[in-house]
Amino acid sequence: MPSDKLAEVAATTDVERIEAPITWKAYLMCAFAAFGGIYFGYDSGYINGVKAMPYFIHQQTGLPYPPAGASDEESAYFVLESWRDSLITSILSAGTFFGAIIAGDLADFIGRRLTIISGCGVFMVGVILQTASTGLGLLVAGRLVAGFGVGFVSAIIILYMSECSPRKIRGAVVSGYQFAITIGLLLAACVDYATQDRPDTGSYRIPIAIQMLWALILGAGIAYLPESPRYFVKRGKLDNAATVLARLRGQPIDSDYVQHELAEIVANHEYELSVVPQGSYWSSWTNCFKGSLFKPSSNLRRTILGTSMQMMQQWTGVNFIFYFGTSFFTQLGTISNPFFISLITTLVNVLSTPISFWTIERFGRRPLLIWGALGMLICEFLVAIMGTADGQNPATVRAMISFICIYIFFFASTWGPGAWVVIGEIFPLPIRSRGVALSTSSNWLWNCIITVITPYLVGPDRGNLGARVFFLWGSLCTACFVYAYFLVPETKGLSLEQVDKMLEETTPRNSSRWVPHSTFAGERGLTEKGTLAPEVLADVERKGSVV
DSSP: OOGGGGOHHHHSOOSSSOOOOHHHHHHHHHHHHGGGHHHHHHHHHHHHTTTHHHHHHHHHHHOOOTTTTTOOOTTOSSSOOOHHHHHHHHHHHHHHHHHHHHHHHHHHHHHHHHHHHHHHHHHHHHHHHHHHOSSSHHHHHHHHHHHHHHHHHHHHHHHHHHHSSTTTTTHHHHHHHHHHHHHHHHHHHHHHHHHHTOSSSSHHHHHTHHHHHHHHHHHHHHSSSSOHHHHHHHHHOHHHHHHHHHHHHOTTTTTTHHHHHHHHHHHHHHHHOOOOOOOHHHHHHHGGGOOTTTTTTTTTHHHHHHHHHHHHHHHHHHHHHHHHHHHHHHHHHHHHHHHHHHHHHHHHHHHHHHHHHHHHHOOOOHHHHHHHHHHHHHHHHHHHHHHHTTTTTTHHHHHHHHHHHHHHHHHTTHHHHHHHHHTTTSSSSHHHHHHHHHHHHHHHHHHHHHHHHHHHHHHHTTTGGGGHHHHHHHHHHHHHHHHHHHHOOTTTTTHHHHHHHHHOOOOGGGGGEEEEEEEEOHHBBBBBSSBBBBHHHHHHHOOOOOO
């Protein structure tokens, strides 16, 4: 039976009264979680510069340093072999793939917050191993372990922010996660730039060791934030859900706003449980793949949407710039300081992302993804054509770099944040943690695939495509454009429960015109006193489960 505190939960049929007004306290509490993006971005970015550091190359390969004043041709031998470059870069993504999958379970077993804190701990172990390394073996092992920690955090931070943020600013708050990633990339580029010429292990150990600071800040800070109220609803602990919801919204626990929002979350969860009943641990994973492929609201369709959305984000090719940009700019042969150019591209990424804070709530998710893909594919094909036709001309190379910066602008203001926002919104509560985990693991799987194959595509001892690789990225961005137009729904301004209703009643191409017309609380049953039907409360508390 429901606890005495929640024997009655006020509910409403007014679609505009299912959430409290936004307060600065609520905004800042949700926004802090985005800090997790800094250590994600820093860990992804520092390796770009480290792989091009003379001391690191000499230590890893045993190659002699190029003589002073050597030409580009004479020093062309002094690079990491393609297999070594590929292994060092991609092993992190392999760890994050499995870390994200495991996090989907942990987030329901021990909660969103403790999963994030655990990820910070695992990550720091990996950083210690990397910092201590002097050879390939320990470095690779450290990056693998750190990858598990990054996988925990990258999956569950999105889940946590989406479940806690007010609907009217959810897109902006989750976009803050992508902004934090860009800041992490920029910090990594700055540190790499500062230590690149050190003639000792400090050249790479300093950039690696600094990562522990970001994990400590996130782990300590998240410990003071409340747990997700939707996690407590899933576990059937409705009194706890009411307490943390009141704290998040800055309202007293008996406020109508808190009561109405809780009633809507509970009623929606009870409805989802009636559609896809609970079962064993394994069925909790198979539930992600139930339903018709042709029904937008089916779990299968949502899972495919989430995983393919993250796949498409990787297909844009942006991580080619952030993982291999320094090496690529070096190979162009007409750039005197490739580290500085990489720093510029990273700065463009940082400055462009905040635009999405406004545009994603003003214009919506769907238009940003469509127009962003169009802008990227145009820039990428132009870079490919210019590099192939006249790639040895310094003026042409400057134009290429300009279009690469414009391309990064389009990514940072659209697909960068947009893909993370959408995957946090489209899953129903019974499968949300596992759906977000699968989507995030898809991001890391494709990140791993791209980082494995890219050195073989552009390495001078392998494919040596050079600028022609942008024909590949441009073609994949064309696929992103078509994908966004036909398959991505508009979720702007809707609560997570209203997103469920929207997916049931419309198609992606028509979703922007859908307007909420009822509440789940109203549909599942209200008493004459205007409270949620007691049998709905009892059912959710009775079925409270980690799976």
